[in-house]
Amino acid sequence: MYSLLLAIIYIAFISLGLPDSLIGAGWPVMHTALGVPMAAAGIITMLIAGGTIVSSILSDRLTQRFGAGLVTAVSVGTTAVALLGFSFAGEFWQLCLWAIPYGMGAGAVDAALNNYVALHYAARHMSWLHSFWGVGAAISPYIMSFALSSGRGWTGGYRIVGLLQIGLAAILLLTLPLWRQSKQQQQAAKTTAPKAPVAPLRLPQIFKIPGVPFVLAAFFAYSAVEQTAGIWASSYLAQARGVPLETAASFASFFYLGITGGRFLTGFVADRLGDRRLIRWGAGLALVGIALILLPLPTKAALAGLIITGLGCAPIFPAIIHATPMNFGAQYSQAIIGVQMAAAYLGTTFMPPLFGWLAGTITMNLFPIYLLLFGIILLTVTELLQRTLRHTKNIL
Incomplete structure (x- = not known):
């Protein structure tokens, strides 16, 4: 069970990296198709960052109430829906709209996963997991390149990554019992695990x-x-x-x-x-x-x-x-x-x-x-x- 959950977390970290370099890879085509200047990418990234900051700050309340597994699954699902929203967007304002849940999902899963690994796994796994984030960030430009070269357009690149994220969200939902069992076992074995829940901090x-x-x-x-x-x-x-x-x-x-x-x-x-x-x-x-x-x-x-x-x-x-x-x-x-x-x-x-x-x-x-x-x-x-x-x- 320990190894299976760890493998799922590794996949989740690849998933975290996948969307991060998509806009950079696709924007030269996207801004022309949408009829906006090159600098308009800054608006999208700012909106994503704003949602990410808010959800990161709220992650303590969310995780204490729902658990790391459920927060991770729902957050990945939220990001997936936002990516699919990008893939169907025909106007710039629609990208701005979808950028908000995109950022909200990314921030919550980032904070929840990092804390879970910090509590329950050795330092080597934290290092390797962040290396796997780099793998995801390196893969997505190739996905966008494939979509563009195969005639699917930039929307196809977002759709592929969105569908991959939906698949991961489904896996995370199906494995929620593993998260609960692992938490119970490791809290009993580690003195660093919390002995009792505390009220969310302001x-x-x-x-x-x-x-x-x-x-x-x-x-x-x-x-x-x-x-x-x-x-x-x-x-x-x-x-x-x-x-x-x-x-x-x-x-x-x-x-x-x-x-x-x-x-x-x-x-x-x-x-x-x-x-x-x-x-x-x-x-x-x-x-x-x-x-x-x-x-x-x-x-x-x-x-x-x-x-x-x-x-x-x-x-x-x-x-x-x-x-x-x-x-x-x-x-x-x-x-x-x-x-x-x-x-x-x-x-x-x-x-x-x-x-x-x-x-x-x-x-x-x-x-x-x-x-x-x-x-x-x-x-x-x-x-x-x-x-x-x-x-x-x-x-x-």
């Missing part, structure tokens, strides 16, 4: 927990580094470094390959090193990679620095999430992980556009400085988090 209560402001700042800073690097790396290499467009694009993709591959490799050592070392060493390695991009070294050093930055980023997000029950108590972990996801989505949503504005207003050469700033913030707040936890007797 935001002011969450912020008053020692260390929470630092961990939220860490998620915000990490997301700023990851998304800014992923979105703007190729533009920086081409414009500021004179790298050919094809090479710049391939090395930008290597950044994400570094994250995905790094998470897979980290899984083999995660239990031995522990979350604290993974966070510290990952942040340090990311800063080394950013330094290689920043320093006036040959272009090859900058290209290598981009890959090293991805490898450094790899363990940070999964390790901080996995450490949450130990850091703050299992009874509060769902509430805190929900707010952590919201902080991450805020960083993802607002920091890359801010850099785009700075690059257009000042210079693209600010790219490594911008990454360095958030990299230093990330390392600083994670160290402050550990100091606060040691002071409150919650040692990682």
